[in-house]
Amino acid sequence: MVTHKTLRLRRSPASDLLEALGTKKAMGKIVNDFVINVATANGTGSQSSNLIILHSMFEMGIPVSGKNLFPSNISGLPTWFIIRVSDDGYQAPGDYTNIQVLMNKDTWMKDLEGLEPGTIVVYNEDVKLPVDRDDCVLLGMPMTKMARKINPKLGRLIANMYYVGAVAHLLGIDEDAIGKAVKAQFKGKEKAVELNMQAISEGRSFAEESWEFECQYCVESREKNPDSFLIEGNEAIALGSIYGGISMLSWYPITPSSSLAESIIGWLPELRSDGDGGSTCAVIQAEDELAAAGMVLGAGWAGGRGMTCTSGPGISLMSEFIGLFYFSEVPGVIWDVNRVGPSTGLPTRTQQGDLSMLYEASHGDTQHIVLIPGTVDECFEFGWRAFDYAERFQTMVFGFNDLDLGMNRWVTSGFNYPDKPMDRGKVIRSQEELDSIANYGRYRDVDGDGIAYRTLPGSGLDPILYRGTGHDEDGIYSEDPQVYHDAMARLKRKIDGAREHLPEPVIREEENKELAVIFYGSMENTIVEIDDMLEESGLSVSTCRVRALPLHPEVEDFIRRHERTIVLEINRDGQLFGIIRKEFPADLIPKIHSVAYSDGMPPRARVYSDMILDVLKEVS
Amino acid sequence: MVRLNVLELEKSEYTGGKSSLCPGCGHDQISNNIIQAAWENGIQPEKIAKMSGIGCSSKTPAYFLGKSHGFNTVHGRMPSVTTGANMVNKDLSFLAVSGDGDTASIGIGQFIHAIRRNLDMVYIVENNGVYGLTKGQYSATVEKGSKKKKGKENQQAPIDLCAMAINLGCSFVARSFSGSKKQLTALIRAAMSHRGMAFIDVISPCVTFANNDESYKSYNYVKANDEVLHILDYIPHFSPLEEVEVPEGEFREVNLFDGSTLRLETVAADHDYTDAVSALSAIHESEKAGNHVTGLLYYDDDVPTATDTLGLSETPLVDLSEDLLRPSKDSLEKVNAGFRS
Numbered sequence: 003m004v005t006h007k008t009l010r011l012r013r014s015p016a017s018d019l020l021e022a023l024g025t026k027k028a029m030g031k032i033v034n035d036f037v038i039n040v041a042t043a044n045g046t047g048s049q050s051s052n053l054i055i056l057h058s059m060f061e062m063g064i065p066v067s068g069k070n071l072f073p074s075n076i077s078g079l080p081t082w083f084i085i086r087v088s089d090d091g092y093q094a095p096g097d098y099t100n101i102q103v104l105m106n107k108d109t110w111m112k113d114l115e116g117l118e119p120g121t122i123v124v125y126n127e128d129v130k131l132p133v134d135r136d137d138c139v140l141l142g143m144p145m146t147k148m149a150r151k152i153n154p155k156l157g158r159l160i161a162n163m164y165y166v167g168a169v170a171h172l173l174g175i176d177e178d179a180i181g182k183a184v185k186a187q188f189k190g191k192e193k194a195v196e197l198n199m200q201a202i203s204e205g206r207s208f209a210e211e212s213w214e215f216e217c218q219y220c221v222e223s224r225e226k227n228p229d230s231f232l233i234e235g236n237e238a239i240a241l242g243s244i245y246g247g248i249s250m251l252s253w254y255p256i257t258p259s260s261s262l263a264e265s266i267i268g269w270l271p272e273l274r275s276d277g278d279g280g281s282t283c284a285v286i287q288a289e290d291e292l293a294a295a296g297m298v299l300g301a302g303w304a305g306g307r308g309m310t311c312t313s314g315p316g317i318s319l320m321s322e323f324i325g326l327f328y329f330s331e332v333p334g335v336i337w338d339v340n341r342v343g344p345s346t347g348l349p350t351r352t353q354q355g356d357l358s359m360l361y362e363a364s365h366g367d368t369q370h371i372v373l374i375p376g377t378v379d380e381c382f383e384f385g386w387r388a389f390d391y392a393e394r395f396q397t398m399v400f401g402f403n404d405l406d407l408g409m410n411r412w413v414t415s416g417f418n419y420p421d422k423p424m425d426r427g428k429v430i431r432s433q434e435e436l437d438s439i440a441n442y443g444r445y446r447d448v449d450g451d452g453i454a455y456r457t458l459p460g461s462g463l464d465p466i467l468y469r470g471t472g473h474d475e476d477g478i479y480s481e482d483p484q485v486y487h488d489a490m491a492r493l494k495r496k497i498d499g500a501r502e503h504l505p506e507p508v509i510r511e512e513e514n515k516e517l518a519v520i521f522y523g524s525m526e527n528t529i530v531e532i533d534d535m536l537e538e539s540g541l542s543v544s545t546c547r548v549r550a551l552p553l554h555p556e557v558e559d560f561i562r563r564h565e566r567t568i569v570l571e572i573n574r575d576g577q578l579f580g581i582i583r584k585e586f587p588a589d590l591i592p593k594i595h596s597v598a599y600s601d602g603m604p605p606r607a608r609v610y611s612d613m614i615l616d617v618l619k620e621v622s
Numbered sequence: 623m624v625r626l627n628v629l630e631l632e633k634s635e636y637t638g639g640k641s642s643l644c645p646g647c648g649h650d651q652i653s654n655n656i657i658q659a660a661w662e663n664g665i666q667p668e669k670i671a672k673m674s675g676i677g678c679s680s681k682t683p684a685y686f687l688g689k690s691h692g693f694n695t696v697h698g699r700m701p702s703v704t705t706g707a708n709m710v711n712k713d714l715s716f717l718a719v720s721g722d723g724d725t726a727s728i729g730i731g732q733f734i735h736a737i738r739r740n741l742d743m744v745y746i747v748e749n750n751g752v753y754g755l756t757k758g759q760y761s762a763t764v765e766k767g768s769k770k771k772k773g774k775e776n777q778q779a780p781i782d783l784c785a786m787a788i789n790l791g792c793s794f795v796a797r798s799f800s801g802s803k804k805q806l807t808a809l810i811r812a813a814m815s816h817r818g819m820a821f822i823d824v825i826s827p828c829v830t831f832a833n834n835d836e837s838y839k840s841y842n843y844v845k846a847n848d849e850v851l852h853i854l855d856y857i858p859h860f861s862p863l864e865e866v867e868v869p870e871g872e873f874r875e876v877n878l879f880d881g882s883t884l885r886l887e888t889v890a891a892d893h894d895y896t897d898a899v900s901a902l903s904a905i906h907e908s909e910k911a912g913n914h915v916t917g918l919l920y921y922d923d924d925v926p927t928a929t930d931t932l933g934l935s936e937t938p939l940v941d942l943s944e945d946l947l948r949p950s951k952d953s954l955e956k957v958n959a960g961f962r963s
Contacts (some may be wrong), residue, residue, distance in 0.1 A: 050813050231961040241957065247947030249939040250709045252702075273949045273957075280935035282946050284709035286928075289735040293702035296695070296732070300706025303693055304671075304714070305940040307947070308706055322696050330693075386948075416958035419951045424944050458940070459691035459707065462668025467684050467692040479684070 018183075034064050035217040037096035038085040038169065040103040041113045045077030047159035048105065049200075050168045050187050052083035056232070056411065057183035059087060063226030067093035067527070069410055074257065074349040080109045087221065094528040097608045100219055101172065105145075107131055114138075122197015122217060124168045126161060136474065141213050143168060143205065152200055160201045167205020172217040178205075229415040235407040236379040239311075239337060240265035241417060242272050244283075245425055249306040252286045252297035257349050258405040259311040259339035291316035295323035298334040298398075302327075303468060305429065305458040307389045311337035311401075314356045315346065316345050317363060317615075323366030326470045327398035328493065330452070331445070334563050335388040337401035337409040342602045351602030352405035353525055358577040360400045361551050367490060369497045371504065372400040372551040376526030380549070381407070382417040384505070393427035395500050396453060404572070406604045407524040428455045438465050445489065446475040452496030469489045497552060504550035507557055511544040518564035519614070520557065522548040524577060525570060526606070529608035532570075534613070539615060548578065553585065561590055566621070568614050571598040572605055595621060626666035628860045636661040638688040642681065646669060647840075648800035649679050649748045653686045655803060656717065659810035660687060663858060663882075671714045678755050679721035679748035679826070681751040687717070698729025701736035702745055702828030705928065710939045712929045715814065716743035722763040723753045726781045730762075733783075737790040737819050744813040745821045746801070749782055750828035758831030765909075768838040770831055785905045787821045788898050788920045795901070795920040799844050800827065805916060808854035808884065812918070815858075815878035818927050822880045825914055828842060838912070849908045851917030853887040861891075865878040876921055888956035895921045905929060 003018045038055070042048035049070065056068040066087050073079035084095045098118050104110055104125035111131070117123065128146035145164035150157035170180055180202060188194040240262050243251075253263035274282045285576055288294035293312040301308025312320070317338050327334055340356045342348035344598040360372050371391055373384040384401055392399040428449075430436050436457070444466050445454050454475075459464035466477035473489070474480040517536070521529055529545060536543045546560045561582075569579040576596030583591055597613045599605075624632055636657045641650050660670065670846050672692030674680035680700070683692045695703045704716050725733045725747050736745070745926050749862035751764035758770060762781045769775040787795045794816045798806040806824060813820030827833050833840045838847075852873075859881030872888040876895070886895070894900045901920040935942060 041885075150882060229957075229958075229962065233961060245954065246950055247944065249942070249947065250706055252706065269957075273953055276935040276942070276946055276949075278936065279933070280937075281933055282935050282939060282942055284929070284932050284934055284939065285703065286709065286739075286932075288702070289731055290697060290960070293705070293732055293735065296699045297706035297709070299695070300703035300708070301710045302706075303703070304707035304711045306706075306710025308710070323699065326696055400868075416962070417954060419954050420948065425950065457691075459671045461691075462666075462689065462713055465668065465689060465691040467672065467694055469694040470696060471694070579922025 011289065013589055026613035031220050032218055032552065033220055033222045034087050034089040034224070036087055036100040037098065037137035038101045038103065039099040040083040040085075040165065041109050042080045042081055042083070042105040042162065043108065044073055044075050046162060047106070048081065048083065048162045051162035052085070053171055054166050054180065054183045054187055054202075055175075056085055057186060057578070058170070058179040059221060060232055060413075061179040061182050061226070062176055063224035064221050065089060065091050065224070067410070067412070069095055071603070072350050080106050089224070090530070090534070092531040092607070094531050094607045095604055097597060097606060101169065104133075105129070105162065105165065109349065122219075124165055124172070124570040126165070127317070128161075139215060141168070141209070141215065141254050141360060143208055143212075145205070148204055148208070149201060152204070153197060153264060156197070160197065163198050163201035164205035164208070167202040167207075168209045170202065171206045172311075173219060173221045175221055176223070180447070196525065227415055230413050231377050231416070232411040232413055234261065234409055234411055235375070235378050235381040235403055236262040236339065236409060237265040238414070238417070239385040239401065240269060240379035241401065242382040243309055243335075244269055245420055246386030246389040247307050248283050248309050248389065250284045250286070250297065250308040252288045252294040252308070252310045252311065254288045254291045254294050254316065256291075256313045256316055256408045258341050259313050259316075259337065261409060262311040262337060262339060269552050291319040292323065293358040295320035295336065298336065299323055299327055299332055302332045302392070303459065304336040307335070307393070309335040309337070309389075311339065313339050313341045314343045314359070317356060317359060321364045324398055325366060325368055328364065328368045328370065329470055330341070330468045331396040331456070332398070332468070333396055334393035334398045335392050335401065336398060337403060337564065340404040342600070348602045350405070352524070352572070352604055353600050353602065354404055354525075354572040354577070355574075355600065357402060357573070358580055360402060361581060369494065370398055371395060371497065372402050372499055373505065374402045374522045374549050374551070375407070376508075376523055376547055376549065378412045378414045379417065380405070386420050387505075390425040391500070391504070393429075394425050394453070394503070395496060396427060396456065397497065402523065404524050406527070410604075413526070428453055430455050430457045430463055431461065445473060447492055452492050452499055501552050501554055504554060506554050507549060507560065508547040509544070509556065509560055511560075512542040514542040515544065515564045516566065517541050517618070518544045518546060518567040519570050520546045520548060520561070520567060520578070521570040525572060528605040530611070532611045535607055535611035551581065553582070558586055558590070559587070561594060565593065566618070567594045568597050568617065569594060570610060570614070571596070573598050573600045624677065627661050631661070633657065633661045635667060635689060637686055637939070638686040639684050641685045642831045643678060646829040647678070648750065648828070649682050651803070652746065652748055652806070652813065652824055652826055653682050655748040655806045655810055657671065657686045658807050659814060660717075660784065662807070663714060663811050664860065665814060665815050665900060669713070669715055672702045673700050673718040673743070674717055674747070675720050675724035677721040677724045677753070679719050680724055682719050682748070698724050698727070699732055700724070701729065701732035701741065701871050705736060705741055707740065708741055708928065712934070713938050717814070718743055718745045720745065720747050722747060722749045722761040726762040726783060730781070734786070734790060737787055737792045737821070740793055740818045740925045742927045744810070744820055745819060746810070747821075747823050748826040749783070749823055749839065750826050750832060751837065752828050752832045753826050754831060758828070765838040769834070769836040771834045771837070772831070775836075782905060782909065783823045784821070784919055785902055788901050791922070791925065792821050793818040793921070793922045793925040796821070796918045797823045797825070797914065797916045798915055799848055799914070800847070801827045801841060801845065802916065805850070805854050808856040809918065811856040811858070812876070812882070812884040813877055815880045815882040817879035818925055820872045844914055847913045849913040850889055851893045851904065851915060851919070852889055854917065855885040855887070857883040857885060876918065877923070879923065884918065893917065895919065
């Protein structure tokens with residue numbers, strides 16, 4: 003039989019906090035300001051259910067974000083999906099769960115234990131485990147039984163749709179919005195749409211009829227930007243690359259970057275056909291990451307726009323080739339979708355742990371351009387710009403993304419078309435052009451910007467044998483000390499020269515210059531909330547989001563203008579902090595402090611704001 | 623009188639820099655054969671891309687075809703760089719030189735996968751059984767029982783690159799000897815006329831570390847134990863520089879992709895180069911007898927190349943204009959609209 007309890011509602015610390023922060027309340031209700039956590043087992047189809055909840059609220063114009071915490075496994079291991087709804091636009095997972103959906107017997111007890119008093123718990127009664135929390139609101143539903151009734155075979159999958167119905171009822175999500183989200187989720191599969199809609203609707207009815215409980219959390223429609231949609235960062239990069247004229251993609255499967263490559267493959271037929279049925283981009287699934295990097299090098303050397311995408315372990319394997327890119331000055335693009343290292347690490351969790359490796363990857367003295375998007379719009383933009391930078395500076399350009407931005411869905415109002423033609427860099431394509439350059443040599447800096455001109459294989463124009471060994475300005479093998487020294491000095495000058503051309507930092511500056519926070523990448527999704535928490539403590543905080551390495555000169559000026567600067571990162575050692583400390587003048591260093599934390603989770607605002615406050619206490 | 627090829631170019635148009643290898647190195651003979659083959663075949667030097675890895679053999683692209691671009695890449699990874707270049711410019715003729723350390727050890731994975739893809743290239747391994755540049759350590763192709771100048775006899779079984787290539791379905795597999803000028807030049811010429819992976823394993827004695835008689839890859843040993851499958855004549859699709867005599871005995875002709883022909887004159891038993899099993903058998907029988915079988919071991923003209931299978935644009939991708947590489951503004955509006963609906 004159905005069991006349910008209606009409890010006298012106790013306020014959770016979360017709701018106190020939210021109220022303190024100025025939560026909008028209507029008739030005692032907490033509107034558009036809560037966190038849902040769904041605990042399921044991997045491979046049970048729960049991703050569809052969770053995305054339906056996410057998209058239905060998005061459809062209503064409600065600011066919402068979702069984080070998928072999934073295991074390195076295809077089926078059976080626990081997975082959680084966190085949905086944050088916030089009129090303030092907060093996208094971090096949040097400090098507390100307000101509504102917990104329990105579906106997974108393996109984590110059942112632990113999930114329950116961790117809840118704050120007053121949490122609303124929607125659980126699948128058919129799991130038949132105790133729900134021993136009298137201080138929470140316990141709402142049971144025989145989801146598996148009900149699902150089996152409408153489809154015995156698919157019962158396990160469809161059971162998840164019942165919690166969609168339950169959550170929709172509790173929060174008051176529009177039926178139309180749910181319908182739209184289901185249709186989008188099962189595009190073109192009429193039967194699936196029908197079956198899942200039935201399950202959701204049964205779930206909703208059951209909750210309406212059986213739960214004598216009025217939920218304090220609710221959703222309210224907001225005016226939806228008709229242009230907006232949700233998309234994963236990886237797909238945005240894929241599209242950006244396609245509009246950047248990628249002509250060769252080599253890749254080796256690795257989480258969390260595979261979806262980037264697969265997305266390119268998916269879009270190519272529609273976007274990159276030559277009109278006669280031929281593709282204008284070659285795709286090779288390589289035998290390993292070394293080969294993938296070698297293919298990018300070959301493509302760039304031959305005059306194409308080659309790219310690969312990988313994660314930390316792949317970068318480690320590619321390192322020897324990365325040095326060859328740098329030293330032989332061949333353009334190429336490598337996207338790193340960062341997961342948790344070292345070694346195999348936590349393959350399905352997020353981190354900013356590869357930054358310093360990327361910046362100086364490979365043996366000897368090297369330095370690489372790293373583009374760091376913080377939004378899906380920038381994923382698209384840097385996707386195409388990466389090729390321009392690579393060809394302009396004749397070097398390997400890294401894109402730095404992470405699992406959080408790469409594999410979760412973020413909002414955009416639509417991507418903007420590239421605002422300038424492709425920059426193919428200093429490539430000599432005719433004898434006349436070659437003749438016009440006095441004293442041409444493949445590695446001779448005739449313009450004074452550290453960038454030499456190059457000719458392409460097949461052109462017959464001043465051919466050389468490219469090599470990773472020491473070479474003089476004409477590309478001829480040399481072990482001459484001065485020749486080596488000068489070549490390395492020019493390379494340094496070349497990459498240094500990129501600083502001002504790379505994406506400038508995004509700065510939001512307060513009048514009062516007491517505290518500055520420098521951050522990058524996916525931390526963008528949490529920074530507003532961190533900022534608000536700090537300002538609650540009476541601080542006024544300027545922020546600066548770094549978008550490329552080597553650092554733009556603006557960053558140094560920004561630090562100089564502030565009394566104290568915190569460098570905020572999702573790693574253990576403060577990798578950007580290390581780069582800043584190494585590169586910036588010594589007088590600045592004492593007022594710069596590192597706040598770095600990483601546990602595999604997407605950044606939670608409270609963790610970082612507390613750490614910042616602690617550091618400020620220590621140093622003041 | 624100065625001799626010119628079909629493009630009216632002198633042979634000097636195909637030469638390269640001065641070799642820095644040990645005097646008498648087999649690799650220099652191979653370089654000469656490459657120059658000869660490219661010149662006789664009348665290939666435009668600028669349409670060739672020279673590729674190599676790291677090692678003594680991989681240095682040689684500096685010593686031939688000075689009018690061609692080239693890339694001396696990293697150890698064992700030449701195939702992947704060639705793959706990337708081939709993807710964006712399928713009109714280039716890739717001529718790659720590697721060594722037994724470069725291919726059979728550190729680069730064996732890339733070697734295997736380049737074959738599997740039937741990458742359109744000539745892949746020559748200059749095989750001496752030792753790492754010359756690091757002073758004579760054994761490589762993985764050294765025969766069991768073979769002994770280099772210093773150190774103990776090798777006890778491990780060798781990797782036979784030709785047998786491996788045949789097993790992987792390589793479309794052109796041959797073995798030769800750096801001292802067999804006529805055979806080797808004919809094989810390189812045929813390899814250049816082939817479309818797809820043309821692999822030639824060339825035994826090339828290391829005069830410094832393994833040219834003693836106990837070394838199975840020394841000059842004396844190979845000369846005494848060379849099991850020649852057939853006498854080879856290459857007949858180009860245009861008129862040859864020299865007249866080719868029709869042999870009196872038995873012969874077979876291999877029709878190559880560019881219209882040229884490789885004539886195989888039977889020496890002892892007829893070798894069926896279309897049959898992988900008999901090619902493997904010839905290799906293993908020869909190995910059992912302590913011999914090196916040389917000639918065209920295996921040939922299959924019906925394997926699609928790496929670029930064939932990808933459905934690429936007819937025009938090499940590197941020559942495509944921006945309007946084909948960057949989709950239109952309208953298309954992006956459609957993409958955005960698709961996500962919104």
